[in-house]
Amino acid sequence: MLIGELAERAGVTAKTLRFYERQGLVPEPERTDGGYRDYAPEIVERVRFIKDAQASGFALVQVGEILAIRDDGHAPCGHVADLVDQRLTEVEARLRELRAVRSELRAIASRAETLAPDDCDDYCGLIAPAAAIAPAAPPRPSP
Amino acid sequence: MLIGELAERAGVTAKTLRFYERQGLVPEPERTDGGYRDYAPEIVERVRFIKDAQASGFALVQVGEILAIRDDGHAPCGHVADLVDQRLTEVEARLRELRAVRSELRAIASRAETLAPDDCDDYCGLIAPAAAIAPAAPPRPSP
DNA sequence: CTAAGCCTTCCCCTACGGTGGAAGGTCAAG
């Protein structure tokens, strides 16, 4: 199977497949006499798995770890459970940040309904008070 | 005021200030005879405003738009209200995505408690069903 | 005179997941 066919069957582009190969997510396939990549049919499943794992919120590095364990002949379940915990922590942190930003934006929106432009003497009277409420990135612990 | 002093007063680095200048967020200041940037004192407020707007969830491009309106002598309130609506829409979309990812990760975590590694015959029995549930990026509308 | 502590410009690097394009090789059909 040439790269174009694999790409179509797996729902990605050929560029993406070469990228995955460079990242070590997809093994280097055989080559035809002409130098074309010649994939075994089961690679389709591998690429689909990569897409599924991405859709579940894993970064490609993590997908790579899972695949590497699998390629070593082990069941990656334990490592996957660890990765899930990691990702859940990250995702929840990001959710908290975004909720803070959202409430800040909502506060601005509600101020916008009451503040007359004439009261706006600094750069923007709507925005200025923001820093006092949502210090998302604390300036203290700089590594 | 030289760049180091402005940096310290505004709570950013000198690198950041030069970056803001390149992005058009801070006007090019006068220069001393020696070629050093020499800022007017009120620039401190401008840089602080940039930080506040960032903390409220605006991207630097958007802060630039607000400042440009202000520099034109207008009150940017109307545009700010528009920007707030835009950002709210984006932030809420991102929140929905992240919530979907989170519930997907939770589903995997709960499957991990029941699935024995032996039942895991494909790449990872925990992950595979994901695509059916959380198709975050629809493959159809590709521009 | 010289060393320290500022400042200058310049270019590259980070993470993330690819995308775009140039220059050229391969393969099958007409």
Place this chain on the structure above:
DNA sequence: CTTGACCTTCCACCGTAGGGGAAGGCTTAG
């Protein structure tokens, strides 16, 4: 023989918000 569709490699770039460090200039105190 040529055209067109496919493939190859390599290099560069997208966005975001800067950071790292080199090589050199300015200023001031000792």
